[in-house]
Amino acid sequence: MELTGNTLTLKSVNEVLYNNEFVSVSSESMERVQKSHEAVKKIVEEKRVVYGITTGFGKFSDVYIDSENVEELQLNLIHSHACGVGEPFPEVVSRAMLLLRANALVKGFSGVRPVVINRLLDLLNAHIHPVIPQQGSLGASGDLAPLSHLALTLMGEGEVYYKGERTNTWTALEKEGILPITLQAKEGLALINGTQAMTAMGVVAFLEAEKLAKQSELIASVTIEALQGIIDAFDEDVHVARGYYQQVDVARRIREYLADSQLTTRQGEIRVQDAYSLRCIPQVHGASWQALDYVREKLEIEMNAATDNPLIFNDGEKVISGGNFHGQPIALAMDFMKIAIAELANISERRIERLVNPQLNDLPGFLSPEPGLQSGAMIMQYAAASLVSENKTLAHPASVDSIPSSANQEDHVSMGTIAARHAYQILQNTRRVLAIEMICAMQGAEYRGVEKMAHATKGFYDKGRKIVPSIIKDRIFSKDIEAMSAWLKESDESSLVDTRQGSKVQ
Incomplete structure (x- = not known):
């Protein structure tokens, strides 16, 4: 794949x-750089x-730096700003940050040497994260x-993940x-003044969220069978009348x-109407898809954006x-995604309750x-309720x-990286809630008679039973929940549903 600074998509x-x-850069783009x-x-x-080329940073923007000190200025910038704390980002997020930062610099507004971009891609292609x-x-x-810790690796400092191990960069x-490399004028600033941590975390969360949202519909379908749900509520006329394509x-x-x-x-056969957690699946899940569509649009714009400061136009004239570094567009998108994914867990937990509560089913x-x-699945519902509450x-x-920083020079900030991190946490919790629903739905469907299941859901059930066997005796269900969650994370819809027979799902 060739980077141009303008053509990255979530698919690519x-x-x-x-x-x-493998990732490279087009020759035309390198000429701009x-x-x-x-x-x-x-x-x-x-x-x-x-600013940032011959001056200090932030509140020090009025301090002039002599030309003989510009390399030291960039080195000091990276060292002083590399003060991230806590657990590391998942390795795949670091990989995404390398890609996205390179793509932003390729746009040719940042003033870095081509070697800086080449080195980012060297790390990416060698799987040094x-x-x-x-x-x-x-x-x-x-x-x-976060981006200062990424920049350290270009200088041979810091730590990396390499061939399954955490080791020193050198x-x-x-x-x-x-x-x-030794960073030259503006290069340190160009590497760290951007939104690539929040965007990378957001991209990874979105890709997993999109997959989980599709899985949630398949799992809900097994629940509908376990509870003998009324199919009339899914009639196309009902949903076209509302008007939301999702x-x-x-x-x-x-x-x-x-x-x-x-x-x-059918309606009236056993009951006239189902509870909302079954009947309103298209309305609730569809609204989450609307939010995900919004998030997709913002991420694909940001992945191809110039987000450092200052920006150089007209050959330096x-x-x-x-303020393109301000993460507000991604912060709002991540907060929106948090709510959308949390709602998939919310309604899933209510379906779990309908599966396990003998006062609500037969x-x-x-x-x-x-x-x-x-006790069976009694405490699995507790666990789901706990995860849903944490999501809230x-x-x-x-x-x-927003908390002002840099002596009030930077007096409004986005907290977008916090939003992205929390979105990813909500995603993990939601996957576990849906794993619990799947375990309970399989058990309910087994009670009804798996031979009566639809072709698509029966195939899904059969694969699910290879991960979590039938509950014939109480056991340590934590292991089952984690196994089911891991399976969902690693599987996409095409591997869960046989689309060759009985299903035309796209």
């Missing part, structure tokens, strides 16, 4: 992150006062602390024959999953200090093989908070 990023596609660097050299030679602490970013001026570079699509997919089921019922109490002597706390919008 997915190929790089998970299918190890070189011209931008020449403009920076000219600014230094002419001793022009330009920086160890980057998760906490410490305000999300404006960009992700300064060791990994030496084994791959990659030379560290809602229409959810209803269609569930109809197709359940097309040949002998376990669904116009250098402007602006299944064995708590799906127990021996109600009373054995994490879903509080990070973007409504």
